[in-house]
Amino acid sequence: xxxxxxxxxxxxxxLSSLLLNSYVLFYKPLHExxxxxxxxxxxxxxxxxPIVKDELSYGGRSVEEPFLYYYILAAAAKVNENxxxxxxxxxxxxxxxxxxxxxxTFTSKGLSLIPAVFAAYLxxxxxxNMISANSLAFLILFLLVYSFFRLEDKRFLYLFIxxxxxxxxxxxxxxxxxxxxxxxxxITAIEGKKIGALEWEALLxxxxxxxxxxxxxxxxxxxxxGPSFIWQNIPADILAEYFRNFSPIExxxxxxxxxxxxxxxxxxxxxxxxxxxxxxxxxxxxLVFLWLRLIPFNIGMILLxxxxxALSSVSLKVFNPYIKGSKFSKFRNTIVIVLFITAxxxxxxxxxxxxxxxxxxxxxxxxxxxxGLNSTGxxxxxxxxxxxxxxxxxxxxxxxSLFLLAPSxxxxxxxxxxxxxxQSETPVLEILRRYEVDYILFDQYAKKKFGVEExxxxxxxxxxxxxxxxxxAKVYRFRCK
Amino acid sequence: MMKAKLKFTGLDANRRIANLIILSVLFSLxxxxxxxxxxxxxxxxxLPGTDAYFSVNVxxxxxxxxxxxxxxxxxVPELIWxxxxxxxxxxxxxxxxxxxxxxxxxxxxLSLILTYFIIDKLGFRKRNLAIAFFxxxxxxxxxxxxxxKFILPFFFSLLTLYLLxxxxxxxxxxxxxxxxxxxxxxxxxxxxxxxxxxxxxxxxWLWKAIxxxxxxxxxxxxxxxxxxxxxxxxxxxxxxxxSLSEYGINLFAFLLAFIGIVITWRERRERRELxxxxxxxxxxxxxxxxxxxxxxxxxxxxxxxAAIGFTKLLERxxxxxxxxxxxxxxxxIGLATPLIVMPLRIxxxxxxxxMLEALKFLRPQEGGAVLSxxxxxxxxxxxxxxxxxxDGFKSRIDPVLEAExxxxxxxxxxxRLNREFSSKGIKYILLDPSTRKIFRTKxxxxxxxxxxxxxxxxxxxxxxxxxxxxRAAV
Numbered sequence: 001x002x003x004x005x006x007x008x009x010x011x012x013x014x015l016s017s018l019l020l021n022s023y024v025l026f027y028k029p030l031h032e033x034x035x036x037x038x039x040x041x042x043x044x045x046x047x048x049x050p051i052v053k054d055e056l057s058y059g060g061r062s063v064e065e066p067f068l069y070y071y072i073l074a075a076a077a078k079v080n081e082n083x084x085x086x087x088x089x090x091x092x093x094x095x096x097x098x099x100x101x102x103x104x105t106f107t108s109k110g111l112s113l114i115p116a117v118f119a120a121y122l123x124x125x126x127x128x129n130m131i132s133a134n135s136l137a138f139l140i141l142f143l144l145v146y147s148f149f150r151l152e153d154k155r156f157l158y159l160f161i162x163x164x165x166x167x168x169x170x171x172x173x174x175x176x177x178x179x180x181x182x183x184x185x186x187i188t189a190i191e192g193k194k195i196g197a198l199e200w201e202a203l204l205x206x207x208x209x210x211x212x213x214x215x216x217x218x219x220x221x222x223x224x225x226g227p228s229f230i231w232q233n234i235p236a237d238i239l240a241e242y243f244r245n246f247s248p249i250e251x252x253x254x255x256x257x258x259x260x261x262x263x264x265x266x267x268x269x270x271x272x273x274x275x276x277x278x279x280x281x282x283x284x285x286x287l288v289f290l291w292l293r294l295i296p297f298n299i300g301m302i303l304l305x306x307x308x309x310a311l312s313s314v315s316l317k318v319f320n321p322y323i324k325g326s327k328f329s330k331f332r333n334t335i336v337i338v339l340f341i342t343a344x345x346x347x348x349x350x351x352x353x354x355x356x357x358x359x360x361x362x363x364x365x366x367x368x369x370x371x372g373l374n375s376t377g378x379x380x381x382x383x384x385x386x387x388x389x390x391x392x393x394x395x396x397x398x399x400x401s402l403f404l405l406a407p408s409x410x411x412x413x414x415x416x417x418x419x420x421x422x423q424s425e426t427p428v429l430e431i432l433r434r435y436e437v438d439y440i441l442f443d444q445y446a447k448k449k450f451g452v453e454e455x456x457x458x459x460x461x462x463x464x465x466x467x468x469x470x471x472x473a474k475v476y477r478f479r480c481k
Numbered sequence: 482m483m484k485a486k487l488k489f490t491g492l493d494a495n496r497r498i499a500n501l502i503i504l505s506v507l508f509s510l511x512x513x514x515x516x517x518x519x520x521x522x523x524x525x526x527x528l529p530g531t532d533a534y535f536s537v538n539v540x541x542x543x544x545x546x547x548x549x550x551x552x553x554x555x556x557v558p559e560l561i562w563x564x565x566x567x568x569x570x571x572x573x574x575x576x577x578x579x580x581x582x583x584x585x586x587x588x589x590x591l592s593l594i595l596t597y598f599i600i601d602k603l604g605f606r607k608r609n610l611a612i613a614f615f616x617x618x619x620x621x622x623x624x625x626x627x628x629x630k631f632i633l634p635f636f637f638s639l640l641t642l643y644l645l646x647x648x649x650x651x652x653x654x655x656x657x658x659x660x661x662x663x664x665x666x667x668x669x670x671x672x673x674x675x676x677x678x679x680x681x682x683x684x685x686w687l688w689k690a691i692x693x694x695x696x697x698x699x700x701x702x703x704x705x706x707x708x709x710x711x712x713x714x715x716x717x718x719x720x721x722x723x724s725l726s727e728y729g730i731n732l733f734a735f736l737l738a739f740i741g742i743v744i745t746w747r748e749r750r751e752r753r754e755l756x757x758x759x760x761x762x763x764x765x766x767x768x769x770x771x772x773x774x775x776x777x778x779x780x781x782x783x784x785x786x787a788a789i790g791f792t793k794l795l796e797r798x799x800x801x802x803x804x805x806x807x808x809x810x811x812x813x814i815g816l817a818t819p820l821i822v823m824p825l826r827i828x829x830x831x832x833x834x835x836m837l838e839a840l841k842f843l844r845p846q847e848g849g850a851v852l853s854x855x856x857x858x859x860x861x862x863x864x865x866x867x868x869x870x871x872d873g874f875k876s877r878i879d880p881v882l883e884a885e886x887x888x889x890x891x892x893x894x895x896x897r898l899n900r901e902f903s904s905k906g907i908k909y910i911l912l913d914p915s916t917r918k919i920f921r922t923k924x925x926x927x928x929x930x931x932x933x934x935x936x937x938x939x940x941x942x943x944x945x946x947x948x949x950x951x952r953a954a955v
Contacts, residue, residue, distance in 0.1 A: 161803065197799075198801055201800075201801060202804060204808060208811045208815070211732060211809075212733075212814060212815050215724045215732065215818075219724070219822075222724050223727075227715070227719030230718075409897075
């Protein structure tokens with residue numbers, strides 16, 4: 001295949017992925033966790049500093065978060081409010097380009113389109129927050145891999161150095177990268193592969209940078225939680241749900257059958273070459289992190305999908321000369337086209353379904369209800385998942401999904417559960433008074449989550465009055481303070 | 482200028498003295514940062530942490546010939562440091578709080594000098610680098626700046642090693658005996674340290690050392706049967722690092738030490754001292770994981786290997802000058818960060834100004850024991866000069882006491898509480914955030930009685946600390 005054709009197809013793949021991502025970001029309700037990055041970006045736009053003390057969250061708390069992504073969003077939002085969403089979509093779509101570049105180091109441009117298809121259509125992407133620092137971290141992680149492959153070129157050495165600084169400033173996934181590097185060093189030692197001086201130094205340097213920046217950014221969290229910091233202070237009940245167990249069908253659905261098959265074969269053959277060993281290390285590190293529940297299931301699935309997509313190029317590299325030398329050589333082009341179509345069928349189609357079925361926990365009605373209170377600084381009790389949307393609209397939440405350094409996160413989440421599931425008024429009143437709650441939000445998600453149809457104590461007209469009732473969302477005012 | 486060569490090291494005496502003076506000044510500077518920040522910027526004139534107050538309280542009771550649970554229970558390992566403080570206070574007629582600071586500084590400088598000589602004796606070329614790592618290591622800063630009870634055993638174990646390296650076997654055995662008086666952790670550490678002095682006649686020395694260790698440790702624990710705890714968990718490994726816990730070793734020094742081992746592994750047969758350092762490193766690392774008190778001793782050996790690792794990285798022929806510069810810069814930042822972080826952490830450690838103010842209020846009040854969280858115990862005794870129902874030491878020798886204190890705080894029956902308080906002489910309840918941690922609601926346990934009975938009078942309420950006075954029923 002001519003390079004120009006390959007690039008044209010790649011551009012098509014990229015654009016279609018961008019369209020899908022943009023569609024979800026512009027035409028579907030935003031993921032409930034998107035509001036924290038957007039709020040942080042707005043804060044940066046206003047004061048040029050990220051949120052470090054959040055008075056609206058958990059009744060006032062400290063925030064320790066890598067901030068690079070928020071600065072990028074803020075810069076985009078400064079130009080145009082919608083540009084922030086476009087940037088988020090661009091970052092996710094660019095993953096296909098990086099996977100193409102990585103694959104191209106193993107195989108031809110034409111064959112590299114297949115892994116690019118796998119990376120462009122990841123069903124798992126539509127199960128997580130797309131406006132998230134993790135999406136930038138994925139891009140940086142795989143750009144690090146690509147620049148590592150091409151370290152001899154000075155431009156890529158500089159890129160590697162720059163990305164090594166950027167990763168820990170972007171996401172918690174820098175811990176994953178550090179671990180993957182250590183796995184890589186271990187595998188190369190076991191396999192007896194010699195690492196070049198420059199590669200060794202670059203890896204050592206990236207480990208040092210990551211460790212130092214993690215220690216600096218998360219200094220208070222590390223001191224408060226010690227090694228448990230890695231679980232981010234997530235309450236035990238949520239942790240069980242957050243780091244879900246593996247389900248084989250779900251894995252196939254999230255990754256795509258062809259990507260999984262070709263990636264797995266690529267993993268087996270990846271031990272032969274030093275470069276593919278780094279992908280191999282990423283694969284092992286992802287499995288370890290998932291097994292130890294150190295990353296959320298869906299984030300782990302995206303990582304796994306991307307690594308398998310890149311690894312599939314290794315299997316294509318192995319099969320290509322094999323087919324050429326066999327009786328099927330005259331069908332080589334047909335086989336490639338079949339593979340390409342299979343890739344599209346097993347990745348793009350599940351992705352389109354994922355987009356169609358995409359649903360945020362925070363419905364449009366609920367977001368309108370929160371925004372419609374026009375009561376800046378009021379305390380709104382809602383499921384913790386809505387916490388960021390509440391603070392985004394300028395009100396105070398009881399809890400949100402940013403648990404690191406959150407005061408009594410476990411207790412607050414349980415208290416919210418008591419308010420929604422209690423049949424008795426006494427504990428509810430005690431909790432509402434304790435947190436000085438002004439409003440209670442009750443919507444379809446709360447009904448489903450807590451298994452209730454009505455809140456029995458709302459019949460007490462002295463303490464509760466209906467304040468908002470539109471669509472699926474209701475807001476009650478609490479008056480017995 | 483006269484240049485005197487010292488026989489046993491061949492070092493220029495003037496240079497040696499100059500080095501030692503510079504190092505002592507640097508140590509004094511590092512030592513005084515936390516005192517300065519705590520006193521000047523935070524306006525807090527108390528000692529940091531609980532350990533220092535325990536030592537000062539015991540020393541004060543020794544000076545005044547008063548009863549003290551540590552003296553009564555024959556807790557030899559806990560008494561030697563306070564004895565030194567008391568002795569210093571009597572001789573120089575200074576307050577015990579001043580004595581503990583002065584002694585920490587003196588023994589810190591002496592330990593530094595000994596470290597310098599030991600490195601010299603071991604024939605280690607990167608002496609200044611290793612000393613610099615020792616100076617800025619979080620474990621060193623923590624040990625001396627919190628006036629830890631490990632200052633003396635650390636000094637005596639270094640002295641033992643130095644004398645062993647100098648071939649003074651008999652005196653080194655005496656010093657080893659003194660170190661063993663500080664408990665099993667110190668005794669074991671000095672025995673492990675002595676591996677560094679391996680040479681002709683070492684085995685003869687070692688078995689005598691082991692006998693001394695066993696005899697003294699047995700006597701000590703016969704008198705005071707509270708043993709150090711040894712347990713393994715993944716948490717213990719992480720808590721070795723100062724970034725993940727209150728104190729510990731530097732993560733970058735550990736990474737460098739690891740690199741040092743990897744790079745010098747091939748030289749272990751030619752350079753015997755390296756092999757000995759590996760052995761001591763591994764044993765002390767294992768012991769530190771099992772019991773964190775070993776970390777101060779482990780830190781000493783870590784600096785050797787970290788210095789080796791750093792030197793090897795420095796001397797390496799790097800493929801990229803840019804990466805070399807950046808990697809070394811990051812390492813230096815990582816190694817030097819504790820120099821800022823640790824003094825600040827120590828300076829802001831408890832008791833804070835709010836607690837200090839509450840305890841100063843309590844001091845002139847009429848006598849009576851105070852019920853509060855165990856961790857406040859030594860401060861109440863030391864600053865408010867009041868008896869306490871429970872403190873860190875009492876809960877160690879009698880774990881039941883902690884459960885009793887908890888039961889008293891959870892008691893809701895006023896008559897029962899009256900009996901208990903009267904029999905135990907409890908007159909005050911000090912509620913601070915750490916004591917309140919046991920309560921989930923505002924009216925749980927004793928909190929209910931404080932709110933709804935007239936037997937308690939709130940005599941102090943400021944900055945989340947309350948002191949309640951109990952009036953016993955006649």
